[in-house]
Amino acid sequence: MKKYYLLLLIMFFNAAIFAQKETWKNLFDGKTLKGWKILNGKAKYQVVNGTIVGTTVTGEPNSFLATDVDYGDFILELDLKVGNMNSGIQIRSFSDTSSKNVNAKEKVTDGRVRGYQVEIDPSDRAWSGGIYDEARRGWMYQTEMNPAAKNAFKRNDWNRYRIEAIGSVIRTWINDIPVTYMVDDMTLKGFIALQVHGVKDREDGQHVEWKNIRIQTGAAMKPRPLDNTTPVANYTLNTLSPQEIAQGFSLLFNGKNLDGWRTAGQTTSTINGWEVNDGILHVLASDPTQNSKSGDIVSVNQFKAFELNFDFKLTEGANSGIKYFVTESGTSKAGLGLEYQILDDERHPDAKLGTEGNRTLSSLYDLIPADKIDARFQQKIGEWNHGKIVVYANNLVQHWLNGFKVVEYRRGSNIYKVLVAHSKFVKNKNFGLSDKGPILLQEHGNSVFFKNIKIRELKN
Secondary structure, three states, X not given: OHHHHHHHHHHHHHHHHHHHOOOOEEOOOOOXXXXXXXXXXXXXXXXXXXXXXXXXXXXXXXXXXXXXXXXXXXXXXXXXXXXXXXXXXXXXXXXXXXXHHOOHHHOOOOOEEEEEEEEEOOOOOXXXXXXXEEOOOEEEEOOOOOHHHOOOOOOOOOEEEEEEEEOOEEEEEEOOEEEEEEEOOOOOOEEEEEEEOOOOHHHOOOEEEEEEEEEEOHHHOOOOOOOOOOOEEEOOOOOOOHHXXXXXXXXXOXXXXXXXXXXXXXXXXXXXXXXXXXXXXXXXXXXXXXXXXXXXXXXXXXXXXXXXXXXXEEOOOOEEEEEEEEEEOOOOOOEEEEEEEEEOOOOOHHHHOOOOOXXXXXXXXXXXXXXXXXHHHOOOOOOEEEEEEEEOOOOEEEEEEOOEEEEEEEOOOHHHHHHXXXXXXXXXXXXXXOOOEOOEEOOOOOOEEEEEEEEEEOOO
């Protein structure tokens, strides 16, 4: 009898384990393209030996094999192989049949496909697993932000992709290596599609292959735990994702008021010249006929080693900056410190001053010029840019602009001291070498906007 009860217990235990296993639904039956349709272009899609094979066709625009069903929250896994051609996996996408949005030059007949695309990139650039917003906003997460993911993709071999889209969070993996953690709520539902990229004559007849395409939805979803290491690109307003919270980030600007900030050189006075509207912090343009300045604002808290993320938007001809390791003098409404330059390089004269462009956008002001990024990632005046300043415990400092590292130096090094000796700060003893200091947003008399200001303290 005891053996009987033991056997029942084992059977019950095994049944419970089986019930907890992940439940998947196949999107591809391995034999036909049932449940799929071709959109945007006329590349060839066929089933060969249990695999979907997409083949490029000269003169055709980007083509997409799309699911008949739209998906909101889901987990998608599939295997893919490609040679040297670029491709992608559309998620939460749609076919835009609005005539005002269709470009006749693209020869699109069924509506331009728009939406999130998970990149397939076998080139040396190695942006596979990143996220591109097809026919809308362009690149949103490329692996320059996450260099650890650059070696995840295997050329001319099968790769396992995993995509989790749950709420506003999109995460990707290639061969179980985490690539992307992005937060965006522009589109929360749409079809899934397999891309064959438009090509030139010499690229005709190239192939991309997909198989083992399966999906989880609803209660069947088993998302992976947070890894706490993958960098986050958060496009929602003044929010912290679970990953950012786990990484130790907090909002330095709460999106509602200026609690936690004060005017530089002041301790109790009301902050003037800065306002908060609809979650956006705005430094107002000053009246040139008045001699008084509203003043810079500084964080109440001070920081030693940190990662600071922020979004900023310039108006035409504007000048501003974000300073760190700031020192204040008397009751002056301006602070002195290392500065991430924020500037309209084309229209503001300060960009032509200094040495070798060391006063241009995202430079270490008057010390180190920023590396120039690809024109595609240089936002126009009036559009939002993303900046990042990282100060490590060993005094290594980085400036980032729109996902690219543009400045790197070591604070207090011999090279740093030489740069200071040849700058406007030569007379400021121990310039930028404070043990810690507040974060400063500069008021330079021009209209500039900020949002999504987040910070975390770094340890050794």
